[in-house]
Amino acid sequence: MSGTSRPSFYVTTPIYYVNDVLHIGHAYTTIIADILARAEKLMGKNVFFLTGTDEHGQKIEKAAAERGLKPKELADRVVGRVLDLWKALDISYDFFIRTTMPEHERGVQQLFSRLQEKGDIYKGEYKGWYCVSDENFLPEDVPLEKEGHKVCPDCGKNCIVVSEECYFFRLSAYQQPLLDHFAKNPAFVRPASRMNEVASFVRQGLKDLSITRTTVKWGIPVPGDPKHTIYVWFDALHNYLTGIGYGSDDQKFRTFWPATVHLMGKDILRFHAVFWPAFLLAGGFELPQTVFGHGWWLKDDTKMSKSKGNVLDPYQILRWFGPDPLRYFLVREVPIGLDGNFSHEAFLHRVNSDLANDLGNLIQRTLTMIGSYFQGAIADPGPEEPKDEALRLGFGAMKEKVEGLYADYALNKALEEIWAYISVVNKYLAENEPWKMAKRPEARPRLARVLFQAAAAIRGTSHILYPVMPSSMTKVWGFLGEARRPEEVPWADSQFESYRIGQKAAEPVPLFPRVALEDFLGEASVSDSPSRPAAPQPSIPKQAPAAKEKTMDIVTYEEFQKMDLRVARILKAEPVPGATKLLKLQVDLGTEQRTMVAGIAETYKPEDLVGKHLIVIANLKPATIRGVESQAMLLAAVSPEGRAIIPFFDRDVAPGAKVK
Numbered sequence: 105m106s107g108t109s110r111p112s113f114y115v116t117t118p119i120y121y122v123n124d125v126l127h128i129g130h131a132y133t134t135i136i137a138d139i140l141a142r143a144e145k146l147m148g149k150n151v152f153f154l155t156g157t158d159e160h161g162q163k164i165e166k167a168a169a170e171r172g173l174k175p176k177e178l179a180d181r182v183v184g185r186v187l188d189l190w191k192a193l194d195i196s197y198d199f200f201i202r203t204t205m206p207e208h209e210r211g212v213q214q215l216f217s218r219l220q221e222k223g224d225i226y227k228g229e230y231k232g233w234y235c236v237s238d239e240n241f242l243p244e245d246v247p248l249e250k251e252g253h254k255v256c257p258d259c260g261k262n263c264i265v266v267s268e269e270c271y272f273f274r275l276s277a278y279q280q281p282l283l284d285h286f287a288k289n290p291a292f293v294r295p296a297s298r299m300n301e302v303a304s305f306v307r308q309g310l311k312d313l314s315i316t317r318t319t320v321k322w323g324i325p326v327p328g329d330p331k332h333t334i335y336v337w338f339d340a341l342h343n344y345l346t347g348i349g350y351g352s353d354d355q356k357f358r359t360f361w362p363a364t365v366h367l368m369g370k371d372i373l374r375f376h377a378v379f380w381p382a383f384l385l386a387g388g389f390e391l392p393q394t395v396f397g398h399g400w401w402l403k404d405d406t407k408m409s410k411s412k413g414n415v416l417d418p419y420q421i422l423r424w425f426g427p428d429p430l431r432y433f434l435v436r437e438v439p440i441g442l443d444g445n446f447s448h449e450a451f452l453h454r455v456n457s458d459l460a461n462d463l464g465n466l467i468q469r470t471l472t473m474i475g476s477y478f479q480g481a482i483a484d485p486g487p488e489e490p491k492d493e494a495l496r497l498g499f500g501a502m503k504e505k506v507e508g509l510y511a512d513y514a515l516n517k518a519l520e521e522i523w524a525y526i527s528v529v530n531k532y533l534a535e536n537e538p539w540k541m542a543k544r545p546e547a548r549p550r551l552a553r554v555l556f557q558a559a560a561a562i563r564g565t566s567h568i569l570y571p572v573m574p575s576s577m578t579k580v581w582g583f584l585g586e587a588r589r590p591e592e593v594p595w596a597d598s599q600f601e602s603y604r605i606g607q608k609a610a611e612p613v614p615l616f617p618r619v620a621l622e623d624f625l626g627e628a629s630v631s632d633s634p635s636r637p638a639a640p641q642p643s644i645p646k647q648a649p650a651a652k653e654k655t656m657d658i659v660t661y662e663e664f665q666k667m668d669l670r671v672a673r674i675l676k677a678e679p680v681p682g683a684t685k686l687l688k689l690q691v692d693l694g695t696e697q698r699t700m701v702a703g704i705a706e707t708y709k710p711e712d713l714v715g716k717h718l719i720v721i722a723n724l725k726p727a728t729i730r731g732v733e734s735q736a737m738l739l740a741a742v743s744p745e746g747r748a749i750i751p752f753f754d755r756d757v758a759p760g761a762k763v764k
């Protein structure tokens with residue numbers, strides 16, 4: 105099969121800004137893209153999956169300067185962390201683009217010149233609200249205050265109106281062409297509900313777009329006029345062209361453009377559905393088939409964001425469960441166009457009920473029976489033993505539906521279909537009771553038939569589930585004695601009857617271990633947020649133990665006196681490797697030094713702490729946190745964003761002084 109004869113499928117995520125903290129929301133977009141890429145690859149398409157990082161702009165420049173780094177050095181560090189996360193989530197991207205790559209920078213300059221020659225980019229004067237302290241223009245959508253001025257969303261200072269020379273993109277010329285395109289291609293914006301929003305925004309009239317700044321230095325210079333820097337969106341969006349070889353690998357570019365689907369959070373849909381196609385029309389490119397604005401994962405009903413301090417760290421889940429349960433939960437729980445509310449209880453419910461019970465037990469039981477009744481290889485039931493057709497027919501029907509649902513980005517519905525089939529297989533085993541047949545020698549052909557049917561159903565189902573849970577389903581194929589990995593078998597070639605009699609099955613190991621809610625939440629509160637709010641969660645599952653009710657206990661004076669509260673002086677503070685929220689402190693207690701670990705890294709930098717006096721509980725039972733024995737605990741208030749605020753003494757106190 106030659107690479108160019110197959111239909112292509114090109115899927116992208118947005119490039120993530122290196123100044124952001126990656127959370128479940130970023131993981132979500134990337135997981136959806138990965139599932140689609142793997143599914144389309146199985147179905148025989150020539151797939152290209154692009155993700156990457158956006159590394160230019162003032163915020164990066166500033167954040168780097170604060171750390172004494174060059175912007176590129178800061179970006180390099182962050183990119184390392186992004187790549188680690190994608191590895192931990194089993195993301196199979198084909199290329200990771202960074203906007204600081206020379207191929208990208210050259211490509212963007214070429215595209216800029218092309219539009220300039222055409223007259224779609226022209227020099228003018230940009231007038232806008234400007235933050236003197238941050239030296240940058242505010243985004244246009246920052247609202248006016250009652251007093252008639254704007255306030256900087258970054259530093260909170262009042263801003264002034266400034267004008268500067270800049271280059272504009274003639275967006276106004278593309279209002280009608282965009283509306284025409286929307287009318288002819290109703291699936292251009294998905295979900296369909298968002299098409300109306302986008303079209304009505306365009307109908308209200310499009311103003312030309314300023315696409316360069318002289319106040320931003322860290323970015324791609326305008327060709328021939330280097331005091332101007334190309335502004336973030338014009339730079340970033342073109343990664344979708346340069347990432348598949350625009351300006352550097354023409355053959356690859358022609359193979360994969362136009363994109364099949366650009367995926368992104370709904371908050372940046374407008375940039376992708378209006379500005380991006382306008383840039384492309386101006387450049388004479390074909391437009392992507394679909395831009396898909398997926399919903400947000402909310403935490404306690406608010407959007408996760410760094411400034412709110414409510415971001416969910418994917419590693420907290422990965423440490424307990426590995427990638428597959430998280431991948432499964434995120435696409436199973438809600439349709440990708442809608443918002444979902446992330447709760448640890450709902451997550452555990454899915455893992456315990458869908459994965460451990462329905463799927464995990466089916467695999468475990470079936471393989472264990474094949475092992476104990478047939479020494480790992482099912483015998484031929486023989487020609488006399490009638491065939492059961494129900495599971496085979498059910499499989500074919502399910503597979504056909506799932507194929508259409510995967511292709512329509514309806515991942516949650518695809519999983520519903522698959523689980524409906526899994527429950528049919530479970531019912532088949534429950535009704536046939538093979539464990540009873542095993543006691544009757546004359547029932548052996550029937551026993552072989554029943555276990556064969558179940559094993560064939562498991563083999564086929566795990567192939568179909570492979571895009572969602574690649575590492576677990578690869579293990580299942582290993583257990584079943586398949587010589588190949590699921591991704592090596594084309595979708596069309598994997599039938600129910602592809603399972604072979606006599607295939608040697610291995611002893612299975614549990615794929616989805618059960619985790620108790622209390623253990624999981626306990627860990628969540630140590631390493632994730634020091635103040636996990638006791639907000640009511642929408643769905644406390646029946647299977648999982650409910651979190652213990654918090655009651656206010658009365659403490660007697662004698663009990664209080666047992667607590668040894670003391671003043672400690674911080675001698676040393678340093679980050680805990682691999683933990684973003686923890687600091688390791690060395691403190692002086694007057695008569696001795698102690699080591700302690702505290703979840704304060706979001707509020708304090710190590711260098712701010714040395715020499716400060718604070719209160720610790722000196723006789724708390726030591727606990728090992730991230731491999732470090734914490735020999736005391738500090739007292740801190742918890743801000744509404746979940747940050748720890750330490751009460752420091754406002755005058756000198758001797759370390760070791762008792763606090764009562």
Ligand SMILES: [Zn+2]
Pocket residue numbers: 235236237238256257258259260261
């Ligand atoms: Zn500011």
